[in-house]
Amino acid sequence: MPEDEDQQQHVAAQRESSPQPPPLPRRPTTIEEEDGLRPPLTPSGSVRNFKGSPRPPLQSKATTAVSQVDVLGLSQDASPSNNQRSRSHSRQPSGRLQSRAGSDDDTASVRSVQTLAPGQSGDIESLLDDVVGAAATETDEGVEERDDAASLDTSPLQNIRDDLDESFSSEFEPVGSFEPDGSNGELLNRQWRAKLKHYLILSSAGKPIYSRHGDDQLISGTIGVVQTIISFYQGAQDTLRGFTAGDARFVILSKGHLHLLAISRLGESEAQLRAQLEALYMQILSTLTLPTMEKMFINRPSTDLRRPLQGTESLISSLADGFTRGSPATLLSALECLRIRKAHRQVIHSTLLKCRSPQLLYGLVVADGRLAAVVRPKKHSLHPGDLHLIFNMLFEADSVRAGGGENWIPLCLPGFNNTGYLYMYVSFIDPETGSPREDIEQPLDGRKRDNEIAVLLISANREAFDEMREMRDKVVDQLQANGSLAHIRRAIANGRSSCTSILNTNKADTKGADTPAPIAHFLYKSRANVQFVMPSAGPLFSSTVSWRRLISLYARLQGALHGKTTHLKVVHVVTGGASALAWTTPTFEVYVVAGPRAGKHVLAKAAMGVVQWARREEERLFVVGGAVF
Amino acid sequence: MATTGNKNINAKLVLLGDVGAGKSSLVLRFVKGQFIEFQESTIGAAFFSQTLAVNDATVKFEIWDTAGQERYHSLAPMYYRGAAAAIIVYDITNQASFERAKKWVQELQAQGNPNMVMALAGNKADLPDARKVAAEEAQAYAQENGLFFMETSAKTAANVNDVFYEIAKRLPRVQPAQNPSGMVLMDRPAERVASASCCS
Numbered sequence: 058m059p060e061d062e063d064q065q066q067h068v069a070a071q072r073e074s075s076p077q078p079p080p081l082p083r084r085p086t087t088i089e090e091e092d093g094l095r096p097p098l099t100p101s102g103s104v105r106n107f108k109g110s111p112r113p114p115l116q117s118k119a120t121t122a123v124s125q126v127d128v129l130g131l132s133q134d135a136s137p138s139n140n141q142r143s144r145s146h147s148r149q150p151s152g153r154l155q156s157r158a159g160s161d162d163d164t165a166s167v168r169s170v171q172t173l174a175p176g177q178s179g180d181i182e183s184l185l186d187d188v189v190g191a192a193a194t195e196t197d198e199g200v201e202e203r204d205d206a207a208s209l210d211t212s213p214l215q216n217i218r219d220d221l222d223e224s225f226s227s228e229f230e231p232v233g234s235f236e237p238d239g240s241n242g243e244l245l246n247r248q249w250r251a252k253l254k255h256y257l258i259l260s261s262a263g264k265p266i267y268s269r270h271g272d273d274q275l276i277s278g279t280i281g282v283v284q285t286i287i288s289f290y291q292g293a294q295d296t297l298r299g300f301t302a303g304d305a306r307f308v309i310l311s312k313g314h315l316h317l318l319a320i321s322r323l324g325e326s327e328a329q330l331r332a333q334l335e336a337l338y339m340q341i342l343s344t345l346t347l348p349t350m351e352k353m354f355i356n357r358p359s360t361d362l363r364r365p366l367q368g369t370e371s372l373i374s375s376l377a378d379g380f381t382r383g384s385p386a387t388l389l390s391a392l393e394c395l396r397i398r399k400a401h402r403q404v405i406h407s408t409l410l411k412c413r414s415p416q417l418l419y420g421l422v423v424a425d426g427r428l429a430a431v432v433r434p435k436k437h438s439l440h441p442g443d444l445h446l447i448f449n450m451l452f453e454a455d456s457v458r459a460g461g462g463e464n465w466i467p468l469c470l471p472g473f474n475n476t477g478y479l480y481m482y483v484s485f486i487d488p489e490t491g492s493p494r495e496d497i498e499q500p501l502d503g504r505k506r507d508n509e510i511a512v513l514l515i516s517a518n519r520e521a522f523d524e525m526r527e528m529r530d531k532v533v534d535q536l537q538a539n540g541s542l543a544h545i546r547r548a549i550a551n552g553r554s555s556c557t558s559i560l561n562t563n564k565a566d567t568k569g570a571d572t573p574a575p576i577a578h579f580l581y582k583s584r585a586n587v588q589f590v591m592p593s594a595g596p597l598f599s600s601t602v603s604w605r606r607l608i609s610l611y612a613r614l615q616g617a618l619h620g621k622t623t624h625l626k627v628v629h630v631v632t633g634g635a636s637a638l639a640w641t642t643p644t645f646e647v648y649v650v651a652g653p654r655a656g657k658h659v660l661a662k663a664a665m666g667v668v669q670w671a672r673r674e675e676e677r678l679f680v681v682g683g684a685v686f
Numbered sequence: 687m688a689t690t691g692n693k694n695i696n697a698k699l700v701l702l703g704d705v706g707a708g709k710s711s712l713v714l715r716f717v718k719g720q721f722i723e724f725q726e727s728t729i730g731a732a733f734f735s736q737t738l739a740v741n742d743a744t745v746k747f748e749i750w751d752t753a754g755q756e757r758y759h760s761l762a763p764m765y766y767r768g769a770a771a772a773i774i775v776y777d778i779t780n781q782a783s784f785e786r787a788k789k790w791v792q793e794l795q796a797q798g799n800p801n802m803v804m805a806l807a808g809n810k811a812d813l814p815d816a817r818k819v820a821a822e823e824a825q826a827y828a829q830e831n832g833l834f835f836m837e838t839s840a841k842t843a844a845n846v847n848d849v850f851y852e853i854a855k856r857l858p859r860v861q862p863a864q865n866p867s868g869m870v871l872m873d874r875p876a877e878r879v880a881s882a883s884c885c886s
């Protein structure tokens with residue numbers, strides 16, 4: 058698949074190493090499209106290595122971390138102790154924005170509302186100028202700058218990635234099996250090669266453990282080649298981490314006795330693919346625990362791990378397909394929460410605390426696949442990677458949900474402790490009545506059902522089912538009585554907000570017609586909470602293909618922000634079908650996407666609008682800290 | 687353990703058997719009257735409760751649908767401990783699943799509640815052409831070991847309710863209060879073994 062080389066691509070970037078002094082933020086230097094921003098592409102057939110690249114593993118900071126340590130230049134500049142303030146610094150509000158990470162009190166968000174209140178938009182604009190100011194001077198090379206909102210055109214976006222065509226919708230169709238006479242081998246191979254994404258897992262002894270596409274017979278050749286290449290490098294006391302061949306990127310993650318391989322033609326970066334492989338590895342650990350798996354391989358290096366993993370293939374596949382379909386949660390290593398009033402969330406939290414069984418380790422209320430509330434011990438927070446595994450098991454794979462009963466599931470949460478099991482009580486409740494859900498709703502094979510509320514109670518005691526069940530009864534009774542179920546139900550029904558309604562909440566007068574948002578979609582990640590928020594996908598991104606295009610664009614921006622050679626704070630990308638801007642600070646990351654003709658300043662202003670909104674609504678959008686005991 | 691009160695009996699029931707034998711499908715059929723062609727393998731265990739009226743009592747089953755995967759084996763005692771009844775399920779089209787069922791019977795005989803009502807269910811009886819385990823063989827085995835036997839089909843519903851109904855009838859009707867030791871007396875010896883056997 059040819060890369061969209063001919064598209065206009067301009068990246069306005071700030072480098073950490075940029076030598077220029079303040080004003081805030083440092084003057085960005087634009088860089089042309091380079092390695093590190095885009096997947097390095099080499100002529101078909103050639104193989105190119107990329108080794109090294111230490112990348113933080115998927116299991117990142119806890120959801121409830123209060124502050125993040127990777128303070129970048131931006132916040133140093135913004136800190137009050139910095140007396141080299143520029144003109145704009147002294148009157149722009151970013152200092153408060155930057156310093157919000159550590160403060161947990163409500164007043165801070167109120168203050169940020171004030172500083173960003175209407176009437177001070179001049180300040181905002183000047184901040185924006187600072188953020189993208191220099192970039193603007195560098196985008197002359199063929200990009201039409203149109204900052205007047207009237208000329209914006211957010212509808213196309215079909216061409217976020219021109220070459221991702223409708224064939225992507227057959228990505229998830231199974232490759233067939235061999236006829237007994239082997240006559241269809243050619244066809245199967247063609248089907249297999251047509252897949253844009255492959256995941257293979259094999260043991261270091263070369264035994265196949267998992268393949269997303271194709272049966273053993275079909276993949277045996279590939280497994281052999283992969284095994285040979287890996288051991289060639291190992292023989293040379295070297296570790297092969299990946300290479301590109303043609304338009305396909307190969308990434309290998311070697312963990313103990315396992316090799317995990319991803320092959321992608323979706324333009325994902327090495328780091329992104331590596332994070333995906335880490336998640337698959339965590340899923341395997343979640344089933345077996347690390348010591349158990351290691352013991353198997355030590356006792357018998359030729360162990361066939363498929364047996365002990367039997368029945369979890371569907372979990373691995375639903376994780377893998379989530380990545381291929383496009384998962385903002387994995388891209389951002391963050392969790393999405395149910396938007397609910399702060400006071401309402403507090404009621405749920407105090408209910409959880411009141412009903413807490415002494416056997417409880419973690420308790421979660423999840424609605425519509427999003428976290429509504431969490432109760433946890435003071436000294437333990439939950440890892441996004443672990444939560445992702447749980448959410449995948451409960452809401453993406455059908456194993457648990459389709460059963461319709463209450464469940465008691467032993468599982469290892471590797472981010473918490475990869476050596477032992479915890480026991481998870483799961484009950485899906487009917488949001489209307491609060492009783493355990495009785496019917497199995499159709500369609501059984503469809504996507505996520507919308508109106509589900511799940512209560513998850515995790516204990517370290519395998520015998521604690523009855524206690525957990527009792528706690529569930531109490532919690533649900535009280536949530537019903539105190540109106541929380543109704544609030545959750547309403548939040549589910551409201552769904553995610555649209556870009557337009559979100560950006561209009563920043564306007565001075567709340568009356569009057571909504572101005573259509575200049576952007577079509579955004580992602581906002583609160584680093585302190587390790588959580589993210591996004592608007593409704595809307596009709597624009599409702600199809601598998603358009604959603605994948607959007608995610609590919611986000612992935613590219615994310616890759617540019619967190620590339621191994623570049624650490625950029627602002628990235629601006631224009632393709633044939635879309636323009637997009639990403640901005641990272643120590644406290645947040647924001648990504649906005651609009652039609653191809655939206656100018657940088659329009660994007661930046663919208664990004665700022667999203668930031669304002671997210672700041673103001675922080676305790677509605679995110680579970681801040683959770684209920685702690 | 688089965689407990690009674692005003693002829694209301696609470697009975698813990700556990701389903702055991704090989705991967706894919708059809709435990710979840712039997713429960714789904716019994717509890718919800720449904721069947722899923724591509725039922726996913728159970729993770730951990732699932733819990734259901736279902737009430738059944740028999741002539742003289744109302745039996746509330748607390749059903750544990752366990753996972754057949756080998757890696758969950760060590761958790762099994764947690765589910766059969768204190769169970770008043772067990773259904774050991776195999777797939778009539780799969781000889782290995784029958785062997786596995788015998789292993790479960792042995793384990794229950796060795797470790798389970800001695801008064802447990804045990805049923806052997808030869809499932810997928812709707813697939814006679816693929817049959818690998820003869821009904822007679824299973825019947826004989828059940829008789830020898832004091833189980834009652836039925837061939838069932840979760841798909842067609844044949845004999846599914848019957849298994850649970852038969853268990854309900856066989857459960858002891860004794861007040862636990864009169865039984866402080868926890869011993870449960872059988873008011874009906876297992877003389878009716880296999881009387882309800884066979885599929886339609």
Ligand SMILES: Nc1nc2c(ncn2[C@@H]2O[C@H](COP(=O)(O)OP(=O)(O)OP(=O)(O)O)[C@@H](O)[C@H]2O)c(=O)[nH]1
Nearest residue numbers: 706707708709710711723727728754810839840841
């Ligand atoms: N034809 C037919 N298929 C059945 C019947 N019962 C179950 N199946 C199918 O057999 C497969 C396995 O059934 P499950 O109910 O998941 O088996 P299980 O014993 O719960 O398996 P584990 O949870 O892995 O231990 C599913 O695809 C069912 O649709 C039956 O009576 N007839």
Ligand SMILES: [Mg+2]
Nearest residue numbers: 709710727728
């Ligand atoms: Mg099952």
